[in-house]
Amino acid sequence: MIVERKVKLVTAQHNIDKPSPMEGFPMKEWSIEIFVLDEEGNEHPAKCFTRVVYNLHPSFENPVQSEAFHEPPFRCQNEGWGEFALTVDCYTTEKGGKSTIEHDLNFGAPKYENIHTITFKNPSQALQQTLRETGPLPNDDNPKGKARKTHDGKRKKGVDVEKMAEALPRLSEDDLLQVIQMIHDNKTDDTYIKNDVDAGEFSVDLYTLPDNLAKSIWDFLVKNGVVS
Structure with missing residues (x-):
């Protein structure tokens, strides 16, 4: 069984009063949260994932961040001055159940959203019940x-x-x-x-x-x- 769901990443950022190591680039505080969309586009907690790992730019002191992201909305919050591309690994309890999302962190707007399609292959009965909260399954x-x-x-x-x-x-x-x-x-x-x-x-x-x-x-x- 193949099940697809739309996953929304919501990014928010604002300037903070801290010295920047790069002239002309103010320090920012930014955050990313993850939601699952239903058929009408409404946001739901991403309960289909059990944990999330954020792979940030290697210049970060802790570029692979995973310790605290075990509950929706898996909010990742950091500070920095630069924009960069990162990846987000979303895990389920299934064997091999990892989906990787590529995300562009930028400061063009105070808040922006990106929607990605995630595929779940042969989900377990427990995961199927969770996925039904955001739409029907093929065997429905x-x-x-x-x-x-x-x-x-x-x-x-x-x-x-x-x-x-x-x-x-x-x-x-x-x-x-x-x-x-x-x-x-x-x-x-x-x-x-x-x-x-x-x-x-x-x-x-x-x-x-x-x-x-x-x-x-x-x-x-x-x-x-x-x-x-």
Whole structure:
């Protein structure tokens, strides 16, 4: 599954009363914040990212800044006199889940915005739920025309769906194929799956599994030692 979201970087800057090492270039205090946009362009907290790393100009004493950026809006604030290009690494909990944004820090306006497109490849169930807060996912299509239910909880009658989503990728290939067969054999009309045979991809919304199937998969995961 491929999911795209628009990410907005908001940069603000102003002069500060400090001596500048470069004549004719006043010292500035500047900041960058990160938001995710929904389909209408409204800002939302970038909860799809777990941490952010700002890679500043090498002239900074601490050019790779990562220590404090674990909560939206991941505000990075610094002082300096010069404009420069930087990169922002945005991380998720997914394996290989890093997206890098190139950003031009400039002092042409007190505040300006840049919008970038971020791609999430095969997001976990937990990340899918977060991404749904800013728009539908590809597997949210409902060919039967039924209204799609939303799921705010993480449990289905004793089954922790988030733990299930985290555990499934830890199965061996043979065991994972067995789970997929279980889903095919026991799904209902309300079960949302997407099977792209050409791309070799299979995705399912675990929240739409019938309770008996969810429990069977959970017991299978317990038996294989990937959940407890």
